[in-house]
Amino acid sequence: MIRTSAALVLGTAAILLATGNALAVEAMAKSAVNVRTGPGTGFGIVDQLTAGEVVDITECAPSGWCFVEHDGPDGWVSASYLTAPEEEDEPEMEDGGGSNPDCSFGFTMGPGGPSLSINCGDAPPPAPPPPPADDDEDPQACFYVGGAFNGQTFCMGVGTRNVLNATFNNKISSVELFGGAKARLCDGPNLTGYCRNVNSDTSPLVPQINDKASSLIVYVGAPPAPEPEPAPAIPAMFSTGLIDLQQTWTANLDNGTTGGAAGADIWYQAVTAFEKYITPRNGALMAVGNGSGYAGCSTMDLTNDSIPLADIPPGTYVCVKTNQNRISQFRVNGFVGTTMKIGYGTWAN
Known part of the structure; x- marks a missing residue:
């Protein structure tokens, strides 16, 4: 008797651990669910089960996915969407079948995932586990x-x-x-x-x-933030270089020249030895920037107001819209006597 029971246990274990087509157990889809090429949502979709569709399970993975065969492409389905059919026919052992007509096979979902079970003789079938919580579903x-x-x-x-x-x-x-x-x-x-x-x-x-x-x-979780507006396309650089801007002189940021009144964009204005400004000329506009280049300067609110020299110490960036409607940015690199040394870049229209 002991040897017979041991043989039955070993036979059962072998069946439950078998993969491929060694065992087929019927199950039913609880709702529409995708059939995938592998055990997880990262695999491709090959088909979809409909609610109530009966399939044959041939293998279950520890990850909670089972391989199913049905009228359509076979593949892997999350076991959370499968349940025992309402009217189960006695499953058959394929390739020869089993030797005990009192044995039956079943599919259950437990806290540890899906499992295939065997019941023989007069032993009562295992109690059905509680339904999986929503958190167990993908x-x-x-x-x-x-x-x-x-x-x-x-x-x-x-x-x-x-x-x-x-x-x-x-x-x-x-x-x-x-x-x-x-x-x-x-x-x-x-x-x-x-x-x-x-x-x-x-x-x-x-x-x-x-x-x-x-x-x-x-x-899952909090709603995703709205997609940010795409950054404006950055045009090619039109003119760039270093300028030594002497006090009371002007600079043309469209070509980098200094000293001429026509076409000038900024003026190094000295009211007194202590009151000095950078002032826009000929319709140019400007404002203190933050070094963000074209993307920042093109969206900044620029004005024709003068900027006190005290507001633009070395390291400060200034955004400019030239009198030719080009976006420009210059950096105050430092001062040598009464000369302001700047580096500028102006983008094409």
Whole structure:
């Protein structure tokens, strides 16, 4: 009797550890779920199970994913979306089957992940484990054309769809969430225009976004920050160099010349020996900058006000819009006597 029991235990262990087609156990999809090429959301999608579809499980990984066979491309499915079918037929052992007709196989989901079990003789089957908590599921969202979680659908994990295809553009009407996922739908491409966050299963969507979404993002936790506006394209440098600007002289930042009145952009103005300014000339505009170059100077509020010399010690940057409407920036490098030494760069229009 002891030897028989030991043989049964060893046989059971061998079956449960087997992979490939050694064992096939029926399970049913609890909802629509993607079928992937490997055990995780990082693998590609090859198919999708529909709610209630019955599949054969041939292998389960410790990560909580099971390999399923069905009428379609076979692949890996998160076990959180699988359950025992309502009416189970007695599973068969493939390639010859088992020798004990009183044995049955089953699929269960426990706290440690999915498992395949064997029950023989009069022993009662194990009690079903509690349903997995939402946190055990991979976060994902399913989007439906129908307003009651019906019609054409697609599901995706955390990520962004900047443009929806013709099947779903301006047609999404209900959203189902899993594993703590949330979604934001926007009526413009690239998450622009009016956007609406969906934090729970919603059927149908509110009128402001119902049948109007053109892009979306699936996320967990706090809503993602809006995408920053793209920085302006930086044009080529038109003129650059060093200038020794003598007191009372002018400088043309479009070509780097000094001393001429026509075309000058800045004037080193000396009211007294102690009251001095940099003053814009001939329609040029300027303001104290921060060294951010074209990107900063092109968006800065520039004026025709003079800047006191006390406000621009060595190391200070000044943004200028020249009288030729070019964006320029100069740095005060230092002073030698009454001469201001600057380095400038002016960008093409």
